[in-house]
Amino acid sequence: MASDHTRTAILAAAERLYADRGFGDVTLRDIVAEANVNLAAVNYHFGSKDELIAELFVTRSIATNRERLRELKAAEEQGGGRAPIEVILHALVGPTLRGCLGPENQRSTAARFMIRASIESVPPIRRIKNREIDHLRKFAGAMRRSLPDRSDIDIYWGLNFALAMAHHTIRESERLTKLSEGKCDLDDVEDVVARVVSVATMALTAGRTEAKAPSRLAAR
Amino acid sequence: MASDHTRTAILAAAERLYADRGFGDVTLRDIVAEANVNLAAVNYHFGSKDELIAELFVTRSIATNRERLRELKAAEEQGGGRAPIEVILHALVGPTLRGCLGPENQRSTAARFMIRASIESVPPIRRIKNREIDHLRKFAGAMRRSLPDRSDIDIYWGLNFALAMAHHTIRESERLTKLSEGKCDLDDVEDVVARVVSVATMALTAGRTEAKAPSRLAAR
DNA sequence: GATAGTTTCATACAACTGTTTGAATTGCAA
DNA sequence: TTGCAATTCAAACAGTTGTATGAAACTATC
Known part of the structure; x- marks a missing residue:
């Protein structure tokens, strides 16, 4: 349930940043800034950074x-x-x-x-x-x-x-x-x-x- | 000059470790441990980690x-x-x-x-x-x-x-x-x-x- | 054998990382 | 409204990273 808005925003922001700058130097903080969500949201919705990338x-x-x-x-x-x-x-x-x-x-x-x-x-x-x-x-x-x-x-x-x-x-x-x-x-x-x-x-x-x-x- | 022994040992150890485990998860500390030299030796002899890899x-x-x-x-x-x-x-x-x-x-x-x-x-x-x-x-x-x-x-x-x-x-x-x-x-x-x-x-x-x-x- | 230059060392530093916490907020059902 | 769960948030945590420092140890020259 829920709006899923945060989840979606993280996925979109992460994909964009990884595409532009590579996995090496994109941090979770970059992603949540781009997605305008809180830092903890990534771990809340995806479990870990690796699981986000995997998804x-x-x-x-x-x-x-x-x-x-x-x-x-x-x-x-x-x-x-x-x-x-x-x-x-x-x-x-x-x-x-x-x-x-x-x-x-x-x-x-x-x-x-x-x-x-x-x-x-x-x-x-x-x-x-x-x-x-x-x-x-x-x-x-x-x-x-x-x-x-x-x-x-x-x-x-x-x-x-x-x-x-x-x-x-x-x-x-x-x-x-x-x-x-x-x-x-x-x-x-x-x-x-x-x-x-x-x-x-x-x-x-x-x-x-x-x-x-x-x-x-x-x-x- | 000098024996160059440390320099050589670092190069050899770094090459071995990078070859085996990849750049991602080999740290300077791993390298100096493998080479049996001091941590500071890398920066002393090569300037930085990136310059070591480049060399x-x-x-x-x-x-x-x-x-x-x-x-x-x-x-x-x-x-x-x-x-x-x-x-x-x-x-x-x-x-x-x-x-x-x-x-x-x-x-x-x-x-x-x-x-x-x-x-x-x-x-x-x-x-x-x-x-x-x-x-x-x-x-x-x-x-x-x-x-x-x-x-x-x-x-x-x-x-x-x-x-x-x-x-x-x-x-x-x-x-x-x-x-x-x-x-x-x-x-x-x-x-x-x-x-x-x-x-x-x-x-x-x-x-x-x-x-x-x-x-x-x-x-x- | 004192001196000067190089090299080594232990240690500290500063920055950054992903992750966790626990309280605040929100949204929804009863 | 009340109650409860889901979500958000600021803050802190714990760990690691590459790098810098200054004293100690060495080496070779005179």
Whole structure:
């Protein structure tokens, strides 16, 4: 019951501050000042600072994961249980990239928070990330169904590289912009997604079939 | 002058502790206890905690960078100013991967420290990383010479993806092992390097020439 | 062996952290 | 209104942090 107003205000303020300044130098006192609530409110409503961070991260994580699985499921249903590998990879990296890149001024606080979380990775967040493996396994399964002639090893490496490119591009987007002197346009999110998916697809299909047609050809 | 013994002991102890437990929860008191020196010694010899961390990181960084440039230069000289793209990529990701992967028990403290630095990225380290762009530009230059028909945009994206795969694999090596149930062997460093180089090469040469022969064919 | 410069040491300091406390206030039901 | 629970609040707490101090111990030079 109750208005929940304080709770909400703390969550919003914390997300904003963490997104802007990182976990390292944002204190509870900064948060409650920004939220215009009393210092003790954080411990009253959340138990501890770590639980506050965890709640923020979990909320955003399950939103992203749900989005990913929604795309994946739709693709597999349409393909009769077997989706093209590009579509699977698109479902894997699309939601994250779409959430975390794009014009900075229209990037949501939630997105900027998740970028921070991927850069700094404080203990409470690291604990949660470890539980993400089950979620990734679902994608590995879909990839195996899509490319039944590829070994598990190759599947996992492909999955790893796809996530690598997506996350690294998010983490180091500033550096890539500076390095390329603006030539790499990170605001064109769909182009970034297409590049990541394309390379990951090549990684998974090289020396086997054409990149375009995931097939069930010869075994290794 | 002087024996430098204290200085050295502090550096060694700090590197070991940071590598094992992360920057977050290693205090100066932990370090001086491990090094068997007085608390004030850190400030006396290094000025501040941040300067100690910075010194550790720059030492290791320039070692890695020197190694990378050595490989790159040798390759370009042998190729008469133009090295095959695979060899350039090998010089880019090889030293880091070789330093940070491999059987855990024979992984150097320096390597484990650098992994930490890439995961946690505290302020003094972040400041130094920003100066790494000049170093990367040298590789971009070599890649451009190797693939003169590719646009700068593609070069930078290829560079970005190569670093992405290498660093992410290091950062998340534990997770990949767990996810693949040990099927992906991260101790076989040369296999990992080959995989990263192979995928990055494909990314840079796809739709242009065969992956094997970096050539000077038709323009885009 | 006295002197000057460097290095070590125990200790204190000042600031900041997340958390707790217990009293005041609020909101709502009877 | 009365009573009771939920919430807010100011204040203090307990712990830790990096840093500074000034005296002691050492080292090498003359």
